[in-house]
Amino acid sequence: MKKVRVAILGIGTVGGGTYQILTENHDWIAAARGLDIEVAKVLDKSVDRITAKGVPANKATADLNDILSDPSISIVVETMGGVEPAGTFIMKALSAGKSVVTANKELISKRWSELEATAKKNGAGLYFEASCVGGVPIIRTLNDAMQANRITQLYGIINGTTNYILTEMTEKGKSYAEALKDAQALGYAEADPTADVEGFDAMYKLSILSSLGFHTCIPYSEIYREGITAITPADIAVGKDFGYTLKLLAIGKRDGNDVEVRVHPTFVPNEHPLASVRGSFNAVFLTGDFVDDIMLYGRGAGARPTGSAIVSDVVYCAERSAHVYSDFDNNGKLDSAIKLKKDFESAYYISLKLADRPGVLSKITNILGSYGVSIDKAMQHGVADNYAPVVFFTHKTDETSMRKALHEIETLDVVHSVDAVIRVL
Amino acid sequence: MKKVRVAILGIGTVGGGTYQILTENHDWIAAARGLDIEVAKVLDKSVDRITAKGVPANKATADLNDILSDPSISIVVETMGGVEPAGTFIMKALSAGKSVVTANKELISKRWSELEATAKKNGAGLYFEASCVGGVPIIRTLNDAMQANRITQLYGIINGTTNYILTEMTEKGKSYAEALKDAQALGYAEADPTADVEGFDAMYKLSILSSLGFHTCIPYSEIYREGITAITPADIAVGKDFGYTLKLLAIGKRDGNDVEVRVHPTFVPNEHPLASVRGSFNAVFLTGDFVDDIMLYGRGAGARPTGSAIVSDVVYCAERSAHVYSDFDNNGKLDSAIKLKKDFESAYYISLKLADRPGVLSKITNILGSYGVSIDKAMQHGVADNYAPVVFFTHKTDETSMRKALHEIETLDVVHSVDAVIRVL
Numbered sequence: 001m002k003k004v005r006v007a008i009l010g011i012g013t014v015g016g017g018t019y020q021i022l023t024e025n026h027d028w029i030a031a032a033r034g035l036d037i038e039v040a041k042v043l044d045k046s047v048d049r050i051t052a053k054g055v056p057a058n059k060a061t062a063d064l065n066d067i068l069s070d071p072s073i074s075i076v077v078e079t080m081g082g083v084e085p086a087g088t089f090i091m092k093a094l095s096a097g098k099s100v101v102t103a104n105k106e107l108i109s110k111r112w113s114e115l116e117a118t119a120k121k122n123g124a125g126l127y128f129e130a131s132c133v134g135g136v137p138i139i140r141t142l143n144d145a146m147q148a149n150r151i152t153q154l155y156g157i158i159n160g161t162t163n164y165i166l167t168e169m170t171e172k173g174k175s176y177a178e179a180l181k182d183a184q185a186l187g188y189a190e191a192d193p194t195a196d197v198e199g200f201d202a203m204y205k206l207s208i209l210s211s212l213g214f215h216t217c218i219p220y221s222e223i224y225r226e227g228i229t230a231i232t233p234a235d236i237a238v239g240k241d242f243g244y245t246l247k248l249l250a251i252g253k254r255d256g257n258d259v260e261v262r263v264h265p266t267f268v269p270n271e272h273p274l275a276s277v278r279g280s281f282n283a284v285f286l287t288g289d290f291v292d293d294i295m296l297y298g299r300g301a302g303a304r305p306t307g308s309a310i311v312s313d314v315v316y317c318a319e320r321s322a323h324v325y326s327d328f329d330n331n332g333k334l335d336s337a338i339k340l341k342k343d344f345e346s347a348y349y350i351s352l353k354l355a356d357r358p359g360v361l362s363k364i365t366n367i368l369g370s371y372g373v374s375i376d377k378a379m380q381h382g383v384a385d386n387y388a389p390v391v392f393f394t395h396k397t398d399e400t401s402m403r404k405a406l407h408e409i410e411t412l413d414v415v416h417s418v419d420a421v422i423r424v425l
Numbered sequence: 426m427k428k429v430r431v432a433i434l435g436i437g438t439v440g441g442g443t444y445q446i447l448t449e450n451h452d453w454i455a456a457a458r459g460l461d462i463e464v465a466k467v468l469d470k471s472v473d474r475i476t477a478k479g480v481p482a483n484k485a486t487a488d489l490n491d492i493l494s495d496p497s498i499s500i501v502v503e504t505m506g507g508v509e510p511a512g513t514f515i516m517k518a519l520s521a522g523k524s525v526v527t528a529n530k531e532l533i534s535k536r537w538s539e540l541e542a543t544a545k546k547n548g549a550g551l552y553f554e555a556s557c558v559g560g561v562p563i564i565r566t567l568n569d570a571m572q573a574n575r576i577t578q579l580y581g582i583i584n585g586t587t588n589y590i591l592t593e594m595t596e597k598g599k600s601y602a603e604a605l606k607d608a609q610a611l612g613y614a615e616a617d618p619t620a621d622v623e624g625f626d627a628m629y630k631l632s633i634l635s636s637l638g639f640h641t642c643i644p645y646s647e648i649y650r651e652g653i654t655a656i657t658p659a660d661i662a663v664g665k666d667f668g669y670t671l672k673l674l675a676i677g678k679r680d681g682n683d684v685e686v687r688v689h690p691t692f693v694p695n696e697h698p699l700a701s702v703r704g705s706f707n708a709v710f711l712t713g714d715f716v717d718d719i720m721l722y723g724r725g726a727g728a729r730p731t732g733s734a735i736v737s738d739v740v741y742c743a744e745r746s747a748h749v750y751s752d753f754d755n756n757g758k759l760d761s762a763i764k765l766k767k768d769f770e771s772a773y774y775i776s777l778k779l780a781d782r783p784g785v786l787s788k789i790t791n792i793l794g795s796y797g798v799s800i801d802k803a804m805q806h807g808v809a810d811n812y813a814p815v816v817f818f819t820h821k822t823d824e825t826s827m828r829k830a831l832h833e834i835e836t837l838d839v840v841h842s843v844d845a846v847i848r849v850l
Binding site for chain 1: 571713719720740
């Protein structure tokens with residue numbers, strides 16, 4: 001049986017999950033795949049931290065050189081997170097000819113090109129299934145199952161924290177602040193939740209997934225991003241009445257050389273398979289020119305599902321003598337042939353407070369109409385504080401027209417406030 | 426760029442789709458994967474049949490030897506269907522050292538062992554992603570993404586014909602006969618629909634998927650199978666009222682060495698992700714000990730999605746110098762360690778017509794109770810032809826107790842008929 005010796009860098013949540021799988025399911029993997037995978041070394045800041053997780057002391061180290069200098073270790077698993085020192089450690093491992101399996105989406109989306117070039121130069125593999133959508137095999141699917149297709153659309157609920165918060169707001173009417181607090185208490189959100197709730201995490205993942213899906217470099221800096229902090233339970237409830245569920249959606253589209261990539265709150269029609277992805281579950285909905293629609297659904301985070309993706313990469317890597325690399329250089333710039341569309345087409349939900357006077361509504365619709373924005377549905381729900389809360393759902397329009405119309409609407413003296421503007425799928 | 430010459434055996438629907446992808450997306454695949462894939466030969470019963478599909482005459486042949494004797498052809502795609510002559514042709518191709526990509530679920534589930542042994546002996550690859558669930562990468566996921574896990578459950582809607590028929594019955598109230606006729610008119614069902622509607626197709630696929638998922642041989646002959654021909658729109662409507670959607674479900678479970686495998690109509694709770702898989706779409710819902718629940722959803726059939734899976738196998742095969750084989754021998758017998766459970770546990774829906782007299786209902790519930798079957802919900806819906814139609818939903822019970830109870834119930838003189846017995850997920 002082929003012996004494979006692995007080192008794990010960082011024994012936090014995901015590193016711990018990985019260690020647990022490789023220990024508990026060692027014999028199962030050996031029987032099923034003919035691989036005897038041994039965790040040879042575990043690195044963390046201190047040896048005590050490692051042994052506290054049940055790792056034998058002789059495998060624990062705080063010195064990377066113990067791993068780099070051991071030629072019997074062929075695969076290094078990086079589960080430290082963050083750009084540094086993870087980036088330096090991975091570069092050293094690749095330079096030493098060791099293959100790397102990482103769960104680090106931020107690092108991959110920022111330094112993919114450099115890492116991949118170093119991997120290639122040293123004949124090492126670079127695998128990062130665990131960097132996107134936890135246990136869901138979305139990278140394997142894009143790389144090894146969609147090769148026949150031009151992917152034209154990629155819609156993802158790819159951040160579990162925000163999906164948990166939005167589900168709580170939707171199903172229990174919680175405010176954003178309450179739902180965030182509960183998510184933090186459950187360990188679904190960090191003390192500083194910015195990376196999740198402002199859409200950075202989803203942006204990094206979309207950069208990786210759309211690059212792989214569209215076979216071109218999509219730098220994360222080109223992705224339009226909007227978080228969920230301004231969402232109210234009232235907006236969610238109105239959307240519900242009209243048959244929509246609010247999701248933080250990562251959207252990528254490619255039509256010839258026109259590409260658009262964006263992360264923002266989106267009302268999804270309830271009939272769409274993504275609408276029923278609840279709580280901390282994630283899903284990616286893809287369309288290819290031949291395969292048509294497919295969706296992958298599962299746990300987007302957590303020690304065990306993310307550990308499952310890492311171990312899947314370890315086995316995949318160990319079974320291959322020659323590694324396969326991406327076909328493009330993620331060098332931070334768009335390919336010159338690609339036209340990045342910034343003026344998205346979308347339908348919109350708009351919530352306003354208007355003076356409770358005759359003729360006010362027609363002023364709004366006239367302005368919208370003058371910019372070519374036509375209304376699909378409208379509703380006035382009672383009168384509050386002398387103002388009439390009104391919502392509109394528009395037909396599809398371009399972003400620029402909508403912004404101009406809103407700008408003009410905001411200046412009207414009969415408009416008390418524009419409370420929410422949310423895109424509709 | 427690596428040149429790959431491919432032959433296609435059988436230019437029907439799926440073979441035609443494969444040819445179309447390899448022609449239309451040739452340059453895209455070449456740019457994305459560095460593979461120049463050429464269809465070198467297409468075989469069918471007559472050359473005219475092939476050229477009618479737009480294949481140049483110099484690539485058309487009715488003689489397998491034209492393919493076997495061409496050493497430049499490294500991959501043979503089999504899209505003829507049926508056990509013979511497909512089986513003989515594949516064996517000859519493998520024996521000639523050519524890798525085979527096939528969409529043939531019946532052949533794989535009947536002769537996998539022999540085919541794989543021949544592939545191994547000749548250093549050839551054997552790939553069959555397209556044999557199960559069309560464009561959905563379920564085999565890739567089981568082989569290359571779930572390696573860390575013991576799969577404990579596999580629930581699939583893996584036959585598009587029956588899912589289309591049941592969806593039409595559910596959403597439009599059609600009878601089984603009407604829905605079947607419409608499915609035939611649309612090309613979703615064959616003139617003789619037996620293989621689909623009696624569950625044989627799902628049984629073959631479950632045999633393949635559960636073998637791969639559970640890492641042991643599950644012969645199709647060991648799978649319990651029940652079709653959808655006795656389903657009525659009335660049962661579906663009652664289920665709907667109670668929050669269930671009827672699906673033909675393929676179910677596999679493994680708990681240690683206890684395995685159960687079955688295909689039968691099943692009421693699925695509406696909250697379950699499988700309940701919303703409509704029309705000709707398919708999905709597989711898996712549970713692994715580490716990954717937890719995942720679901721893959723997409724088109725289970727059709728020229729383009731199935732062609733997508735075939736071409737994905739062609740690329741996957743062409744990119745690998747060493748092929749990976751299954752870890753077990755599907756030799757038609759269960760591994761001696763495996764205990765196949767025939768006495769399934771399930772909740773049940775029972776529909777009966779009872780005499781419209783006092784005390785009748787309690788006779789039924791007493792019998793059920795005497796076999797340990799407890800009732801979850803019950804409903805009497807009016808009186809028809811002097812008989813009261815009554816439905817029960819039971820809690821989980823074992824199959825044997827339920828059968829005994831039903832047998833006793835059927836002999837009661839107050840029971841006009843037991844109209845339906847459907848398992849509930």
